Amino acid sequence: MWNYEKRLQHPVKITQTNPKIAQVIISQFGGPDGELSASMRYLAQRYSMPYKEVTGILTDIGTEELAHMEMICAIVHQLTRDLSPEQLVESGFDKYYVDHTLALWPTSASGAPWTATYFQSKGDPITDLHEDMAAEQKARSTYDNILRLIKDPEICEPIRFLREREVVHYQRFGESLRIVQDHLDSKNFYAFNPEFPLDLKCK
Amino acid sequence: MTENKPNRHELLEWINVVSFAVDDVKLFLDTHPCNQEALEYFDEFKKQRVHALKEYAKYFGPLTLDTACTPAEYWCWINEPWPWQEGGC
Numbered sequence: 001m002w003n004y005e006k007r008l009q010h011p012v013k014i015t016q017t018n019p020k021i022a023q024v025i026i027s028q029f030g031g032p033d034g035e036l037s038a039s040m041r042y043l044a045q046r047y048s049m050p051y052k053e054v055t056g057i058l059t060d061i062g063t064e065e066l067a068h069m070e071m072i073c074a075i076v077h078q079l080t081r082d083l084s085p086e087q088l089v090e091s092g093f094d095k096y097y098v099d100h101t102l103a104l105w106p107t108s109a110s111g112a113p114w115t116a117t118y119f120q121s122k123g124d125p126i127t128d129l130h131e132d133m134a135a136e137q138k139a140r141s142t143y144d145n146i147l148r149l150i151k152d153p154e155i156c157e158p159i160r161f162l163r164e165r166e167v168v169h170y171q172r173f174g175e176s177l178r179i180v181q182d183h184l185d186s187k188n189f190y191a192f193n194p195e196f197p198l199d200l201k202c203k
Numbered sequence: 204m205t206e207n208k209p210n211r212h213e214l215l216e217w218i219n220v221v222s223f224a225v226d227d228v229k230l231f232l233d234t235h236p237c238n239q240e241a242l243e244y245f246d247e248f249k250k251q252r253v254h255a256l257k258e259y260a261k262y263f264g265p266l267t268l269d270t271a272c273t274p275a276e277y278w279c280w281i282n283e284p285w286p287w288q289e290g291g292c
Contacts, residue, residue, distance in 0.1 A: 007292035
C-alpha cells in the first residue's frame with residue numbers, strides 16, 4: 001500500500017523551457033538506468049528476500065525512486081510546457097511530440113521505449129544486490145553525463161540532488177550485501193541460495 | 204489568528220528539510236536498526252514533520268490524506284496545484 005504526498009522530495013522550479021535538454025533528461029524517466037527501472041527493480045526483488053533489513057531497504061529505496069521519477073517528470077514537463085510548433089521543430093522535440101504531444105511517456109533519450117528487460121530480479125540476494133549497486137553507479141554516471149550538458153542552475157540543482165541520492169543508495173546496498181554475507185557460509189558465499197528454500201533444507 | 208499564520212514558502216521549505224532528514228535516516232536505520240543516535244534523530248524529525256504537515260494543511264491545504272481538513276464543504280485535496288504545476292509544492 002502506498003500513500004501519495006502532494007509535494008516533490010526536492011523542489012523543481014524551472015522557469016525557462018528547453019526541449020533540447022528535456023530529450024536528454026527524459027532518459028532518467030524511461031531509460032535503462034532511469035528512476036522507473038530503479039523503482040521496479042527494487043520493488044520486484046523484495047518479495048523473496050529473506051533478511052528483514054534488506055527487505056526494508058529494497059522497499060524504502062524502491063519507494064524513494066518513485067519520488068525521483070516524479071521529480072524527473074516534473075523537470076521534463078516544466079522544460080517542455082507552452083512550446084510553439086517552431087520551437088518543437090528547431091529543438092528536435094517534434095519526433096517525441098508527434099506520438100505523445102507534451103505528455104510524459106517512459107523512453108530513453110535515443111527513443112527506445114521503457115522495457116522490463118532493463119532490470120533483473122534474479123532471486124539470489126548476492127546477485128540482486130550486485131545488480132542494485134551497479135544500477136546506482138550507472139544512474140550516477142548518467143547524472144554526471146547530464147550535468148556536463150546543462151548550464152541552467154534551475155535544472156542543475158535538482159539533478160545534483162538526485163545524483164547525490166544515487167551515492168547514498170549505493171552505500172546502503174553495500175551494507176545490505178554485507179548483512180546478507182553475514183548470514184552465509186563465510187568459506188563459500190555461494191554454497192546455497194537463501195532465497196531458494198530447498199537449498200536451506202539440504203544445508 | 205492571521206498574525207500567527209506562517210509564511211507558506213518557509214513552511215514548505217521546512218517540511219522538505221525535516222522530511223528529507225526522516226527519509227535519509229530511515230534508510231540508514233534499515234541497515235543499522237540498533238543505532239541509538241539514529242533512532243533519536245528519527246524520532247525528533249518525525250515529530251517535527253508531523254507537526255509541520257498539520258500546520259501546512261491548516262493554512263494552505265493538505266499535502267497528505269491524513270492531514271486533509273474534514274469535515275469540509277469542498278474536497279480540498281484537489282484544490283491546490285499539483286507538485287509539477289505552477290505554484291505547486
